[in-house]
Amino acid sequence: MNCRLCEVHCLVSHSKSKDIIKAFRTERGKVVPRITVETSGPVSFAVQCRHCEDAYCLEACMTGAIALDPETGRITHDADRCVGCWMCIMVCPNGALRTNPAHHVVAGCDLCIETGTPACVEACPNEALYIEGDDE
Structure with a gap:
């Protein structure tokens, strides 16, 4: 709609x-x-974000800012570890990751964990x- x-x-x-x-x-x-x-x-x-089982973004993240939570299967983003290299954005087959220009970090769906x-x-x-x- x-x-x-x-x-x-x-x-x-x-x-x-x-x-x-x-x-x-x-x-x-x-x-x-x-x-x-x-x-x-x-x-x-x-x-x-589709929280892929074999997430390319996870493999591409050089700082470990993107991680897989083994309990929930969710892909998590740690803004404090992100250096803004955008490798995760480039490899995401879904085009799901975005830049947060105010903080120069990646923004991806966290499934509203809170x-x-x-x-x-x-x-x-x-x-x-x-x-x-x-x-x-």
Whole structure:
């Protein structure tokens, strides 16, 4: 449907204020959504990290800023270790990783670890986004 609510809620979820107005007015540019909606004519689809089993980004990261959590299978990003070389962005077959220019680090989907359910999934009015393996 291309409503882009997933992008909005992702941006707010990763903002400091967690407030939609403040996130867009004062924090925009400092925080980027970890999901983007691509559109081509009537077709649109969301692009976000797929947390690949054999993640190329994991292999390409020279500092260990990208790691695999063995318990959850999630790909994690440690902004403190990221040097902004963008190798992970170049090797990602899904085009899912983005730069966060304000902090010169990579921004990738973290599946909203702090809340448990990704904001994009919760906000999608058509249930077009889901977590694979969910019972729903």
